[in-house]
Amino acid sequence: xxxxxxxxxxxxxxxxxxxxxxxxxxxxxxxxxxxxxxxxxxxxxxxxxxxxxxxxxxxxxxxxxxxxxxxxxxxxxxxxxxxxxxxxxxxxxxxxxxxxxxxxxxxxxxxxxxxxxxxxxxxxxxxxxxxxxxxxxxxxxxxxxxxxxxxxxxxxxxxxxxxxxxxxxxxxxxxxxxxxxxxxxxxxxxxxxxxxxxxxxxxxxxxxxxxxxxxxxxxxxxxxxxxxxxxxxxxxxxxxxxxxxxxxxxxxxxxxxxxxxxxxxxxxxxxxxxxxxxxxxxxxxxxxxxxxxxxxxxxxxxxxxxxxxxxxxxxxxxxxxxxxxxxxxxxxxxxxxxxxxxxxxxxxxxxxxxxxxxxxxxxxxxxxxxxxxxxxxxxxxxxxxxxxxxxxxxxxxxxxxxxxxxxxxxxxxxxx
Amino acid sequence: xxxxxxxxxxxxxxxxxxxxxxxxxxxxxxxxxxxxxxxxxxxxxxxxxxxxxxxxxxxxxxxxxxxxxxxxxxxxxxxxxxxxxxxxxxxxxxxxxxxxxxxxxxxxxxxxxxxxxxxxxx
Numbered sequence: 001x002x003x004x005x006x007x008x009x010x011x012x013x014x015x016x017x018x019x020x021x022x023x024x025x026x027x028x029x030x031x032x033x034x035x036x037x038x039x040x041x042x043x044x045x046x047x048x049x050x051x052x053x054x055x056x057x058x059x060x061x062x063x064x065x066x067x068x069x070x071x072x073x074x075x076x077x078x079x080x081x082x083x084x085x086x087x088x089x090x091x092x093x094x095x096x097x098x099x100x101x102x103x104x105x106x107x108x109x110x111x112x113x114x115x116x117x118x119x120x121x122x123x124x125x126x127x128x129x130x131x132x133x134x135x136x137x138x139x140x141x142x143x144x145x146x147x148x149x150x151x152x153x154x155x156x157x158x159x160x161x162x163x164x165x166x167x168x169x170x171x172x173x174x175x176x177x178x179x180x181x182x183x184x185x186x187x188x189x190x191x192x193x194x195x196x197x198x199x200x201x202x203x204x205x206x207x208x209x210x211x212x213x214x215x216x217x218x219x220x221x222x223x224x225x226x227x228x229x230x231x232x233x234x235x236x237x238x239x240x241x242x243x244x245x246x247x248x249x250x251x252x253x254x255x256x257x258x259x260x261x262x263x264x265x266x267x268x269x270x271x272x273x274x275x276x277x278x279x280x281x282x283x284x285x286x287x288x289x290x291x292x293x294x295x296x297x298x299x300x301x302x303x304x305x306x307x308x309x310x311x312x313x314x315x316x317x318x319x320x321x322x323x324x325x326x327x328x329x330x331x332x333x334x335x336x337x338x339x340x341x342x343x344x345x346x347x348x349x350x351x352x353x354x355x356x357x358x359x360x361x362x363x364x365x366x367x368x369x370x371x372x373x374x375x376x377x378x379x380x381x382x383x384x385x386x387x388x389x390x391x392x393x394x395x396x397x398x399x400x401x402x403x404x405x406x407x408x409x410x411x412x413x414x415x416x
Numbered sequence: 417x418x419x420x421x422x423x424x425x426x427x428x429x430x431x432x433x434x435x436x437x438x439x440x441x442x443x444x445x446x447x448x449x450x451x452x453x454x455x456x457x458x459x460x461x462x463x464x465x466x467x468x469x470x471x472x473x474x475x476x477x478x479x480x481x482x483x484x485x486x487x488x489x490x491x492x493x494x495x496x497x498x499x500x501x502x503x504x505x506x507x508x509x510x511x512x513x514x515x516x517x518x519x520x521x522x523x524x525x526x527x528x529x530x531x532x533x534x535x536x537x538x
Contacts (some may be wrong), residue, residue, distance in 0.1 A: 028487035079417050086428040093435050103524065105439030108432060128425060135418040166491025 005065040009053065009073045012064070016052075017045035023170050036091035039084045044162075046081035047155050048174060050074050051181040056189040056231065058223075058286060066290040068411050075134075078151070082127050085158070089120065120161035126154030141267075142242070152182045192233060192245065195283035196222055200234075200276055201258060207338035209265040210307065211274050212251060214258055215282055221257035222284055224250050226314035227292030231285040232261060234276055242269035245285055249310040251339075252317045259284075262338065264307040291385070291411045298381050299324045301371075303394055305386020306331055312385070313339055320350045329357040330365050330386070365390070367397040378402035384410040455531035459503075462533065466501035472530070474503045480528040503533070 020041045026034055053064070053074035061067045089108050097104040110117040130151035133144050155178055162171040188194040201214035215232075222230060231245035246269065248261035265271035291311055300323050302312050309329055315321075327347070331337045340357055347355035358370070371377065382398055384391045391410050398408055457472075457479045465472035471482045482496070489496050499507055508517055 026487065033488065075417060079421060083420060083424040086424055090428065090431050090435075097435075097438070099527075101435075101438045101441075105435045108435055131421055132425075135421045166489075166495060 005063075008064050009069065012052070013046065013049045013073065013077055016049040017042050020045040020048075020170065020174070024167075030095055032091055032095035036088055036095060039091060040088040043081040043085035043088060044158065044174065046077045046084065047158070048177060048181075050077035050081060051152070051155065051178055051185075053077065055181065055185055056285065056288070057194065058288065061288050067288040079131065082131055085124060085127065116161055116164035119157050119164055123154045123158035123161055126150045126157065130154060145244070156182070189231075189245070189285070192283045192285065195231070195233065195245070195285035196220065198259075198282040198284045200278050200280040200282060202278055203276055206262065208335045209271075209274070210262055210336075210338050212260050212262045213273075213276065214260050215284060217257050222259075222287055224253050224259060224287040225293065226250070226253065226318045227311040228287035228289040229311075230259070230261070230287050233283045234273060235281050235283055242272070245283070246270070246273075247288075249289075249314070250287065251310045251314050253314065262307065262310050289411060291409065292383065295323070295383075296381055297323055299376075299379060300326070301377065301380045301382045302327045303382070303384050303386070303390075304329050305365075305390040306336060307338070308384075308386035308390075309339060309343075310385075312383075313343065316343070316346045316350075316353070321352050323352065325353050326380075327353060327355045328370060329355065330360050330370075330390070331357075332361060333359050364393060367394055371397070371401070380407065382408045384408065388412065456534040457531040458534045462503075463501045468497060468500070471497070471500035473499050473501075474533045475505050475508045475525065477505075477533055478529050479531045479533050480525055481530045482528055485524075485528055 021038055024037075024041050026037050029037070053070045056067065061070060064070050093104040093107040096107060108117075110121050130147050133139060133147035139147075156175070159171055159175045159178060163175070197218040198215040199218055201216045203214075204212045206212045224230065227249075229247050229249040232248050233243075233245045248263060250259050251262045252260040254260075263270055263273050265274055289311075292315055300321075302325060304312050304327075312327065327343075329337075329340070329343065331340075337357065337359070343355060343357070347353045356370075358365075377398065378401065380403065382403055384394055395408055395410070399405070457474075459474075462472055462474055462479060465481075468486055469483055471486055473480050473482050482500070486496060
């Protein structure tokens, strides 16, 4: 099952790309011209797969191994498509270069070729700027989203380029699929049609700049397991967040389907959410994530940094652990130690759970001393959740101790 | 991924600039390569070349042998094939959808010119 899940996205990408090349493979042309055309279709197939991988649907995420995995492949497919599409016009121009340099330049120049090439060039420029927003610019999230939306327009313009060239098959079905995926994402995910209505029950401060918010379902509740996260938008008449869905890890799942999320003030929007009041309407979309799913019955090491405690807390609140578990909870200062008393009480009542909580200050934690008494780590399954720097340092440390990458589990929760 | 994006973008613009520069410094042979084919081809002769592997088309008074170009045409072959052996100026000027071909296409067409269409004697 795991192998099938791991292969699902590569198979999807290969099917889209190879299928399209096979359908539209040109015959009787020079090698360079054939390659130029194949590069264009390969880029087109990759972009189509990339559009499918940006959809936020729970059933799709389950099929494809989780939302984070989908996003990683979405980035890979999009960037690879961009590189192939850059090469596409260059190889076509190179094909005619030996016969006529003028014709080679006219192959690239939109001033020589009119609207079909203008559409292709604009498409490439939109892809270029959209990806620059991801890879280069340090810009606010809202502006990044707008530029990233331009990537979708770029994909459509690329397909318009093909239609204007007079190629109707297989372009029109692809254009239909691309419009469907973009519309699906916009209406169901960004406008919230796929989300369910909840209402804020209570808001409780649990540490400095961290509140725990209880959400009560107003209709069919979302199915959630500990370790998963939901996308939440606050939409009350007197309170409105930043107008978009934010990912929050669920900190508890009640018997009456009430859920709790913990919100740390990490930016303007999450700071604003700290002041939300009971009875505010909320839209909840999810749940997503496979972070703590399918844990084997082997000894485990959990390491949480700061707000990264939440998925582990949700699991412990759901019941005692089934495996010998060493739990390392790191926080900056005592005032940042959210849920520490509750965690200590849970650890005292659970024979298999060993909790070590530590304030690390502003210095990077020294994992050599923290993990020195944990023998035989090579046989542990390790689950990490915290700031990216901490997770990266810990992965390196664990690797040096003989822990293989397959034994190290973490989620980036990065939606850019 | 970031490195791949940056290097691919840089190489793309360097090569585009190279193609543009290459078009400014044309080799002498290309400058004088204006094809001067003055062979007169009658409409009857034109009408004999209707097969995909032997496709002549008349556009704006000239006759072009498009046999080798047919596979390279971006649209489906059945768009162009019906015009083999015929006068196709109107179709070329409008692409049957009211849109003219580009100057690039005009430039490309020169390569395939084989003569001038003679007017039919009454």
